[in-house]
Amino acid sequence: MDSQWSDADAESFVGRYVEAGVSRDLALRVYTSRLLGGDPRLVLHGGGNTSVKTVQTDIVGDEVDVLCVKGSGWDLGDIEPAGLPAVRLDPLLRLEALDRLSDEDMVNVQRGNLLDSTAPNPSVETMLHAFLPHKFIDHTHSTAILSVSDQPDGEAICAEIFGESMGSVPYIMPGFALAKSAASIYRKNPDVGGLILHKHGIFTFGENAQEAYERMIDAVTLAEQRLQKGRKSVFVAADLPHEIAAVEAVAPILRGLSATALGGGAWRRMVVDFRTRPEILNYVNGAEVGRYSQVGVVTPDHNIRIKNTPVLLPAPEAGNLAAFRDGAQAAFEAFAQAYGDYFVRHNPRQAVSKTQLDPVPRVALVPGLGLFGIGDSPKSAAVAADLAENTVDTITDAEAIGTYECVSEADMFDIEYWSLEQAKLGKSSEKPMARQIVAITGAGGAIGQAIAQAFAAEGATIAALDIDAVAAADAIDGIGGAGIACDVTDPASVGTAFAQICERFGGVDVLVSNAGAAWSGRIGEVGMEVLRKSFELNFFAHQTVAQKAVKIMQAQGTGGALLFNASKQAVHPGPDFGPYGLPKAATLSLVRQYAIDYGGDGIRANAVNADRIRSGLLDEDMIAARAAARGVSEADYMAGNLLHQEVRAADVADAFVYLAKAARTTAAVITVDGGNIAAALR
Ligand code: ZN
Helix, strand or coil, X not given: CCCCCCHHHHHHHHHHHHCCCCCHHHHHHHHHHHXXXXXXXXXXXXXXXXXXXXXXXXXXXXXXXXXXXCECCCCHHHCCHXXXXXXXXXXXXXXXXXXXXXXXXXXXXXXXXXXXXCCCCECCCHHHHHHCXXXXXXXXXXXXXXXXXXXXXXXXXXXXXXXXXXXXXXXXXXXXXHHHHHHHHHHHCCCCCEEEECCCEEEEEECCHHHHHHHHHHHHHHHHHHXXXXXXXXXXXXXXXXXXXXXXXXXXXXXXHHHHCCCCCCCCCCEEEEECCHHHHHHHCECCHHHHCCCCCCCHHHHHHHCCCCEECCCCECCCHHHHHHHHHHHHHHHHHHXXXXXXXXXXXXXXXXXCCCCCCCEEXXXXXXXXXXXXXXXXXHHHHHHHHHHHHXXXXXHHHCCCCCCCHHHHHHHHCCHHHHHHHCCCCCCCCCCCEEEECCCCCHHHHHHHHHHHHCCCEEEEEECCHHHHHHHXXXXXXXXXXXXXXXXXXXXXXXXXXXXHHCCCCEEEECCCCCCCECCCCCCHHXXXXXXXXXXXXXXXXXXXXHHHHHHHCCCEEEEEEEEHHHHCCCCCEHXXXXXXXXXXXXXXXXXXXXXHHCEEEEEEEECCCCCCCCCHHHHHHHHHHHCCCHHHHHCCCCCCCCCCXXXXXXXXXXXXXCCCCCCCEEEECCCCHHHCCC
């Protein structure tokens, strides 16, 4: 691993922050924190922490010795000075004289000595940073360090690698006791450049930012070099089915099982994020995957996000998904049972009885395919998948030079149920459509964009499909999700698009089949090719996407909503609009057919009947022409309805959101046209 330090970059950080009133010390602390946080081999998702001891001026102008240490909720990769709150150092140092200190008292002293009372909580490893005397201190959960120390003889291996250059700290859970232990081990050999915290990570320190950072890089490089020596060929492959099922067939099954894994008949949707690459396949395909994948997390604080172990599923054979589903369901049930047993084994040791967390796995390993991160949002599913990938790499290297081993189950429990760790996750209330995946066709148009915005505002995850890739990407600008190019009149393109949705999020809960375009012509004279073209887009495409979505919804087993953009033409045909109205009328029948055929699966089918909206169907030229034909102004034409109000794309979008939530409504059509009695459904 090479040092990324650059004098020029360091000075540019100093220059930039000094203008904002930030000291040179703190600016350099931000700079190397970001260098560490930018490399996933060192730091992932809130892992690791850094500090600098410096002087700040308080409100009355006194200079105060402070420890600026990473605050909870910040990531090293994009940390700012505000993410390194200043704590008065002297009161922290006086605590070392105590024999013990409760977590509550520790947090209280840390918060009580913040220079800024609104700052985030200082890291759970603040005391360790305080008790060591060095100006700059860096801490990571480096993959290579974990691979060499997560071993039965990890201390001996580290002694061989580092000799006297690093201190060796046996595992103790983070907090006051670890801080005291690390400080006393350091004092026995004050020449060390850092400390290996066995089965946890590494601290390095120095008198300046560059020294502490480069000692980290040097130590990790030594560990990496050790991992290249005397490697066994690991992971003999298991016998797998000749042909493995596709990700898009497996992901919805997995997503459904994740939703129902709460047990007791309750369910709550989850989002799943698929990953694969040769190293992951090598790992999940190993004959011994049932051993090394079930040992536990590579560093204790990972378990608050991915629990101690992943659920290991059977290899899914193509054409035999029923067997996969049965095997996977049994694996999920066994996982939940084991998780409950683990809680019962360790909760009685706790001073204060804990409440059991949900028994839903956060990582699933699928031989032949790869791995899935599971979370309550795309973000948390991606975090779980990132940590799982990191685990694969760490354990693969550990097994190449020895046997992977982590801290004891009791130690893992203490971390997973430690209030200070759970506090890292934060508690936020969910919006009504959180955890739901909404696929929208024609998402690049005015109505499609409004639909995407409206569902995103309700907390849904958006998969925006449009024939134009740029328009699809634009549709999720600012709201997140996936923008996917898709020609809805081409079944192959639809298949690819839904496969992408399944890989990214695991499935679909709501389909808004919105893509459409208007063709006109007097019905007795119009060319058959015009009619067929319109039927392709305004009828068959609705059927293609609905069929695809229903298959995924059935595999998930958690219901779903099919929503169609119908048209006034379907119920109140206008002159020369047969080519548009006829397929739309067929689509209205399609809504009812889906409602009948899939109501038993909890899948609802509804439509919105909108009219006279500024969109691709009704562009500015057409509005001008129609207004002129009626001898009214454009504004009067657009508001030519019972309410005398122009109907906006957002009004149509709101109707779709309503129908997605209307759990007891199916085979319904909502009219959004400002009132048009001739088009009223009867
Ligand atoms: Zn740590």
